[in-house]
Amino acid sequence: MVTQKRKLRLGTVIGTKMDKTVVVAVRWEQRDRIYKKNIRRITKFYVHDENNQCSLGDVVRIQETRALSRLKRWKLLEIVERREVADVKPADLNEGLFSEQAEGRAAQAQEGEDQEEDAIADMDEDEDAEGDEDPGEDEDPDEDGDQK
Numbered sequence: 001m002v003t004q005k006r007k008l009r010l011g012t013v014i015g016t017k018m019d020k021t022v023v024v025a026v027r028w029e030q031r032d033r034i035y036k037k038n039i040r041r042i043t044k045f046y047v048h049d050e051n052n053q054c055s056l057g058d059v060v061r062i063q064e065t066r067a068l069s070r071l072k073r074w075k076l077l078e079i080v081e082r083r084e085v086a087d088v089k090p091a092d093l094n095e096g097l098f099s100e101q102a103e104g105r106a107a108q109a110q111e112g113e114d115q116e117e118d119a120i121a122d123m124d125e126d127e128d129a130e131g132d133e134d135p136g137e138d139e140d141p142d143e144d145g146d147q148k
Helices: 090-129
Strands: 008-018 021-031 038-048 059-064 074-081
Touching: 008 038, 008 074, 021 059, 038 059
Parallel strands: 038 074
Antiparallel strands: 008 021, 008 059, 021 038, 059 074
């Protein structure tokens, strides 16, 4: 009987929400046949983690194995490096972003109010300068409700 060597990969843990299963992203490069440019690829593997010892961001070594479930075909060999990933929820990011945007809008609104006050003051000055003219010239003859 011939023993085949099983495939080994090195990747980063990107998901730990399942019991005894982690999602590992393996990054690799493929050379384009026509343009000869390296293209970065990411492949996600579902990996069996018997003791739930992996955490988000860890660098792990995985090995190909028999089918353990519909998607799991790999098992965890070792954790090469433990890494800390910031534990920030999307809601926290949104609150910070919204508060920054609100501060920016408040500053813009204040600037807008100042500009409006300046424009009103300019209009008042213009009206005072034009006060010598006859005020009846600007009125429409149809304002009295007369129809033509």
